[in-house]
Amino acid sequence: MRTVYVNGDYLSEDEAKVSIFDRGFLMADGVYEVTSVLDGKLIDFDGHAVRLQRSLDELDMKNPISKEDLLEVHRELVRVNEINEGMIYLQITRGAPSDRDFAFPDPETVPCTVVLFTQNKPGLAANPVAQKGIKVISIEDIRWGRRDIKTVQLLYPSMGKMMAKAAGVDDAWMVKEGYVTEGTSNNAYIVKGGKIITRPKTNDILHGITRAAVLRFAEEAQMTVEERNFTIEEAQDADEAFITSASAFVMPVVEIDGAQIGDGKPGSVAPRLREIYLEESRKVAI
Missing domain, CATH: 3.20.10.10 (D-amino Acid Aminotransferase, subunit A, domain 2)
Known part of the structure; x- marks a missing residue:
């Protein structure tokens, strides 16, 4: 049972939940990154963080987490899930307003949803x-x-x-x-x-x-x-x-x-x- 990250909390994957009103679920209103892990370390993390910020900017979304905090979350998930080779999936959506609407919600009142989880992939580098x-x-x-x-x-x-x-x-x-x-x-x-x-x-x-x-x-x-x-x-x-x-x-x-x-x-x-x-x-x- 993996430990995942949802909006500031580390949870067991069976406890992790996101609102049915989340715009990522309803409108694909969100961005993502996938960072590889080799030897328990992150590959190209800085590049993924820069591209994440660009994607958010292009969609007029506010970045809810600093690069430093994001790095710490990645490292903690690698540690607690004992990932030697694998991937970390990160997704940020525009959040969950009180109801479905095409218009963007106010970012000051509706915070983004941040989700991260690991995928264990032994043999990733030595893929036959x-x-x-x-x-x-x-x-x-x-x-x-x-x-x-x-x-x-x-x-x-x-x-x-x-x-x-x-x-x-x-x-x-x-x-x-x-x-x-x-x-x-x-x-x-x-x-x-x-x-x-x-x-x-x-x-x-x-x-x-x-x-x-x-x-x-x-x-x-x-x-x-x-x-x-x-x-x-x-x-x-x-x-x-x-x-x-x-x-x-x-x-x-x-x-x-x-x-x-x-x-x-x-x-x-x-x-x-x-x-x-x-x-x-x-x-x-x-």
Whole structure:
């Protein structure tokens, strides 16, 4: 039975409750972050805290918890739940007014709801899937236009995951106006002629924290990075493809819409980036 955090209290998960009038429940009016834990320490915490603040600002929400207090909550949950490898989920919603209403409640009278919980994932770093890679399909990207805000509006990405499952593959890459935006819960990349290609940061994609770290490490390793749009056809003709996320780190993609990428096995770039990311992130974990 996990210990979770709800609005200042540490509770057993079976005791944790949120109002039925909470706007996160009624209107998906909230944001979230997921921070990985390796060796009992937090990976990229500062980046997640900065993106959390940005998401809140974009939605005109007041941040109810300081960065210092948030760090303490993360560390306490890691400690009491004995998490060595896993994740911490954080969600902040606009709170629970007295009744359902489209208009935002007064933040001075209706405090935000803050929830955190852990997920224990032994073997997260040594995931055997990374040795063989994943397969994806392409689907139309019909999400709202502010994908850069990490909101809890995840119904279509969830549907995309189920479309992939029904097709017998691992995930789906979303396509807008002919170009790949991102995966259902990750950023997407291809490698061609030694060049790493990924969509630039705009409102069309989530500004991934792992993405930022991986691209920085790639450039430090003298790899060439090009931020531009690419098509599914380009991806199928690439030498390699991969995804990044806080939970998958760097994961090779070996098939897209039934077409084998390269020789159908992880190439040299993605595994090397995964190795560098894990090594460097562990050095600065807190």
